[in-house]
Each structure stands twice: as structure tokens, then as C-alpha cells.
Amino acid sequence: MDSLTRQETLTILAGMGVQLPPATKLPDEALQKRLRQALNGAQYISNVLANSPLDPATLSAWPSAHSVYEGVRRGNLQEAQQNYQAKLQGRETELYKNPILDARQTLMGIAKWWDEEHKWMVLQDPESEQCAINIRLLSVLELDKDTPVIVLLYQSVTRANVMEGLQWLNQMRDKNGSPGYLVNIKCTPLEQKLLLRLLAINAKLLTSTYVPKKESSEKNFKVSFLLPLGPLSFEDVGKLNNDPGCVLCGRKTTSRCSQCQSVAYCGSDCQKADWSHHKRVCRSLNGGTWRSARFTTVLPGMEGMYAVPLNKHSSRATNAMNTPRQLDSSVLQPNPHGSRLFLVKLQASLGGTPSSIMVYDRQRSIDVYIHDPEVFDDMLREMRGPRGGYGGVKMYRWAKRISDWELSICSDKEPQTEIKW
Incomplete structure (x- = not known):
């Protein structure tokens, strides 16, 4: 199967909350690096796989009493709220609209079939005409008590190697003695490309000493693993959206709008071309009242206590792994924005x-409190x-x-701009 195109990569990143200019001039290498970082974030790699490479021989089997399906489910407060509202309105999750959401659904499907003792399956395009991924599950292991790791063999099947794919299917049917044993999961071509990219990334995290036994029809199969796949954390969304380059084309920036300083450009051509879109935001800042406010990093009376931040991007996977931090008002917070404007809540x-x-x-690069009575x-x-709005308890402003x-x-x-929060 062909690799992801630039547009497909941008579509996947957008589905994960990473917004880059549609005409971005980021080099292909940089764009793929951002996708790799996003997929690692969606798997919470830094939390669950700090010590790579992964060696399946050192892990215990996932407890049979625990559902793998429940083990791979991931979400956050925002998704839970959206799903609840959809349920109240009698709507179901739309398939084949967002490739990363589709991939998460497919992963849960794979886990569900393992729970029902099925170990080989085909991820097939909805029309069953273009492409597929043949998969044989080798084992489900316990990375930690909350994280199953699904070890598998896989092969991408297109029209070019369809006979090889059919040979594998026939061998699996003969070996298992039942044509009905085949599990077919619908999976769009773009979703398949995404899953193949994910499997290729994970394959590099496997120890080279792990060499599973293959069937005669699996000589061209590759070995990899799948981890629970969920929404990006608050911090990851911020980091991956940071410094996208020129707001119009994504090239390295050389200047900012002199009137509002809220957007950056690679030069005058892009600045002029973007004016029809930017002028609403720019003019909205003209004549604004700017208030200087001293801040503290710890609430009064909380010094020395411990806390874990929660927000709508928080999930079981991220919070369970975060060690509560001790609150210290003397610790200076970083300033990645420099003198530039940025949105705050x-x-x-x-x-x-x-x-x-x-x-x-x-990005939570700044997380502070205002107490000054006049400004407060x-x-x-x-x-x-x-x-204001939002029930009178919050608002968004430039700072x-x-x-x-x-x-x-x-x-x-x-702010007369989309609040990507």
C-alpha cells in the first residue's frame, strides 16, 4: 500500500486536534515527525513504555479474568460529554469521517474478538475491493495493570499481492477447521494507511531478539504490537500545535502583524493574502483595555501541598501515571511565548x-492565579x-x-478567532 500523502497526514493530524495551515510548507520529514509524535502521544508511550525496546518475553500474559476490550478503551472528559449528548439525541458515532477515531474503534474491535477467542482477522475496505491488512494475534500481555499490549503479525494486502493474501486466508481456515472463524473488520484505505504507519512505528520499539514463529504463508508478515489508543492529552495538543510557522503557508516566520502581534507570517505576500481573514481579529483588538496583573503560581494556603491537574483532555491513562506535583510558589514558570500574544483561559x-x-x-506552559483586588x-x-459567557465563570482573552x-x-x-481548546 502507498504511504500517506501530505494531505492525508494533515487530515489525520487535524482529526487529533493538531491544526496546521492547509498549504503548510513544512518539509515532509518534519510533517512525518509531527505525526509520529502525535501517534506516540495517543498511545501514551512516554507513560507506559519509558524503557524501550519492548521485550514480550519479559511480560506476563494479560489476566484472563480481565477483558482486553475494557483494557484498551480510552477517552477523556470531553469525549464522555460528547458521547452522552449524542446518546440523548439518539445519534451514534459517525464512522469513516475521522481516521483516528476509526482506528480507535478498530482497535477495540480487535480486542473484543480476542476476548471471544478469535486470533486472526482481516481489516478490509468497506467495498472489499481495494486493500486489506491480514492480522494474526500472537498474544496479549500485561504492560501494567491498566495497559494490555497486543502482539501480532500483519501484512498489507493490495491487488498486487492478493493471491498471497488469499493463500494465508486458506491456510488459516484449514488450520482452524471452520470457514466461519474468519473475522472481517471494515477499515477504510486511509485508516489502513494510518494503522500501517502506527504498526511500523511500534515495530521499531520491539527488541530485535523477539522472533515469533510464523506459518508457511506468513514469510512476508511483519511483527509489531498495538497499545491502547486514545485522545491526545492537554499537554500534547499544546506542544503539537506550537510554532506551526506562517499562519498561511507554514514557512519559517520573519514578522508579526504590527497592529495586534497575534499572528506571524513568512513575509509581506502572505500577510497581504491573509488580511481578508485576519482583519476581524486584528480590528477586534484595537482600542482594547490592557490590564497588568501580577500572578502567583500557588493558591494561598496551598503551598507545599500536592496536586494533579484535571481538565477536559484528562484521561485515565494520563492521570493514573502522573505523579502529583508539590506546589512551590518560588518556582518560575517558563515563557515559551516570549513577547508574543497568546490566548489564555x-x-x-x-x-x-x-x-x-x-x-x-x-499548553499549560503558564498556569497561574490572579489575586490583585482591582484586576480581579x-x-x-x-x-x-x-x-463573558460560559455561565459567568470563565472567558478567553489575549495576553x-x-x-x-x-x-x-x-x-x-x-478573541475573534477559533478557540482551539
Whole structure:
């Protein structure tokens, strides 16, 4: 099967929340690196596979009393809410619209069939005419108590090697003694390309000493593994969306809009071409009231305590692995934005009378609190006024870092841009 095209790669990244300019000039190598980072993030590689390579011989079998299907299910608070609303409205999850969501569904299907003692299957395009991936599951092992790892052999089948694929199917049927033993999972060509890319990435994480026994029809099969696949974490979404280059073409930037400083360009040609789209945002910042606000990194009375951050991108996989951090108000937070503008969310403390406002960006590179009474009251009025919304408890605004412990926030202008939060 052909490799992913640039457009297909951008489609997959967009489905994972990674937004790059459609006409991005990022080199193919850089684009594939970002996809690899996104897929590693979706598998929570840094949490569950810190010590690679993976050696299946050192792992125990996944407990038979535990469902592999339940083991591979991943989600977050945002998806849970969306699924609940869809259920209330009598809607089902749309298939074949988002390749990463389709791949997650396929993985759950593979796990479900393993639970029912099926070990070989075919991932077939919906029309059963173009391509397929033949798979034989070798084992399901316990990476940790929450993470099964599915070890498998696989082969991509196209019209060029269809006879080889059919030979394998016939051998599996003969070996298992039942034509009905075949499991066929519908899988679009793009989803198959994505899964093949994922399997190729994971294959490099396997120890070279692991050489499973193959059937006679499996000489061209490759060995790899699948881990639970879920939505990207809050931090990963932020990192992968950071520094996309020129807002129009993705080339290296040389300047920013002189009026608002909120977007960067590679040169005057792209800046002029983007003006019809950007002018609404740019003009919305004209005449705005910018408030300087000193911040702290720890709520009063919380110094020395431990905490784990939760948000709509939080999931069982990410939170279970995060060690609670000790709160220390003397630790200076990084400033990846420099002097540039960036979007922040301002959120009032819930319950009782608000005493502080939490301020953070999408990457959580800054996560602070405002207590200054004058600025606090101003921001709270904005949240509860016509430019606030969200039940009067949060709002989004443009901000910039003006010192190690101070932000400047455009308090009275709503961002006229998509909030990719």
C-alpha cells in the first residue's frame, strides 16, 4: 500500500486536534515527525513504555479474568460529554469521517474478538475491493495493570499481492477447521494507511531478539504490537500545535502583524493574502483595555501541598501515571511565548465567593492565579457581563508576558478567532 500523502497526514493530524495551515510548507520529514509524535502521544508511550525496546518475553500474559476490550478503551472528559449528548439525541458515532477515531474503534474491535477467542482477522475496505491488512494475534500481555499490549503479525494486502493474501486466508481456515472463524473488520484505505504507519512505528520499539514463529504463508508478515489508543492529552495538543510557522503557508516566520502581534507570517505576500481573514481579529483588538496583573503560581494556603491537574483532555491513562506535583510558589514558570500574544483561559474559582482567577494557556506552559483586588474585580465583571459567557465563570482573552511574574491581559475584547481548546 502507498504511504500517506501530505494531505492525508494533515487530515489525520487535524482529526487529533493538531491544526496546521492547509498549504503548510513544512518539509515532509518534519510533517512525518509531527505525526509520529502525535501517534506516540495517543498511545501514551512516554507513560507506559519509558524503557524501550519492548521485550514480550519479559511480560506476563494479560489476566484472563480481565477483558482486553475494557483494557484498551480510552477517552477523556470531553469525549464522555460528547458521547452522552449524542446518546440523548439518539445519534451514534459517525464512522469513516475521522481516521483516528476509526482506528480507535478498530482497535477495540480487535480486542473484543480476542476476548471471544478469535486470533486472526482481516481489516478490509468497506467495498472489499481495494486493500486489506491480514492480522494474526500472537498474544496479549500485561504492560501494567491498566495497559494490555497486543502482539501480532500483519501484512498489507493490495491487488498486487492478493493471491498471497488469499493463500494465508486458506491456510488459516484449514488450520482452524471452520470457514466461519474468519473475522472481517471494515477499515477504510486511509485508516489502513494510518494503522500501517502506527504498526511500523511500534515495530521499531520491539527488541530485535523477539522472533515469533510464523506459518508457511506468513514469510512476508511483519511483527509489531498495538497499545491502547486514545485522545491526545492537554499537554500534547499544546506542544503539537506550537510554532506551526506562517499562519498561511507554514514557512519559517520573519514578522508579526504590527497592529495586534497575534499572528506571524513568512513575509509581506502572505500577510497581504491573509488580511481578508485576519482583519476581524486584528480590528477586534484595537482600542482594547490592557490590564497588568501580577500572578502567583500557588493558591494561598496551598503551598507545599500536592496536586494533579484535571481538565477536559484528562484521561485515565494520563492521570493514573502522573505523579502529583508539590506546589512551590518560588518556582518560575517558563515563557515559551516570549513577547508574543497568546490566548489564555481565565476561570473563577468554583464554590462560594470567588477569591482568585486561574489563568492558563492551552499548553499549560503558564498556569497561574490572579489575586490583585482591582484586576480581579475587573476580570470577574467581564466574565459575568455580555462579553463573558460560559455561565459567568470563565472567558478567553489575549495576553502577553511582560515580566517573570506579570501578565498583560486585554480584558474587554473577546478573541475573534477559533478557540482551539
